[in-house]
Amino acid sequence: QVELVESGGGSVQAGGSLRLSCAASGGTFGINVMGWFRQAPGQEREFVGCIMWSGGKEYYADSVTGRFTISGDSAKNTVDLQMNSLKPQDTAVYYCAALEYGNLWDQADYEFWGQGTQVTVSS
Numbered sequence: 001q002v003e004l005v006e007s008g009g010g011s012v013q014a015g016g017s018l019r020l021s022c023a024a025s026g027g028t029f030g031i032n033v034m035g036w037f038r039q040a041p042g043q044e045r046e047f048v049g050c051i052m053w054s055g056g057k058e059y060y061a062d063s064v065t066g067r068f069t070i071s072g073d074s075a076k077n078t079v080d081l082q083m084n085s086l087k088p089q090d091t092a093v094y095y096c097a098a099l100e101y102g103n104l105w106d107q108a109d110y111e112f113w114g115q116g117t118q119v120t121v122s123s
Helices: none
Strands: 002-007 010-013 016-028 032-040 048-050 056-062 068-073 076-082 092-099 117-122
Touching: 002 092, 016 032, 016 092, 016 117, 032 068, 032 076, 048 068, 048 076, 048 092
Parallel strands: 010 117
Antiparallel strands: 002 016, 016 076, 032 048, 032 092, 048 056, 068 076, 092 117
16 A cells, blocks of 8 residues: 655745645555646546656646646655646646556556645636
């Protein structure tokens, strides 16, 4: 079992920045991908981005490309989400997730999830 704990959420004005962190513990040896997802009020949870432990390649949703950056340390089992140029539409609960095998774009394939952290961007 893998436990994921997010931190770093909060409130910020449009154009500002926030950095979220996620720490994984437990049976982490099988994890291949660490991802970030978000869910806005009344909307479905959506993919934000992810990083592959092997090779460090990153993937992002079009809506955040160029503004958000994922970095990670596979040895420490930590992954961060740096969010710049935040917009009100980025307001959501952000979740960290871990994937062993499957489609890294598909939240249904992620086996482990954090509890989520709220990000609120005001205009």
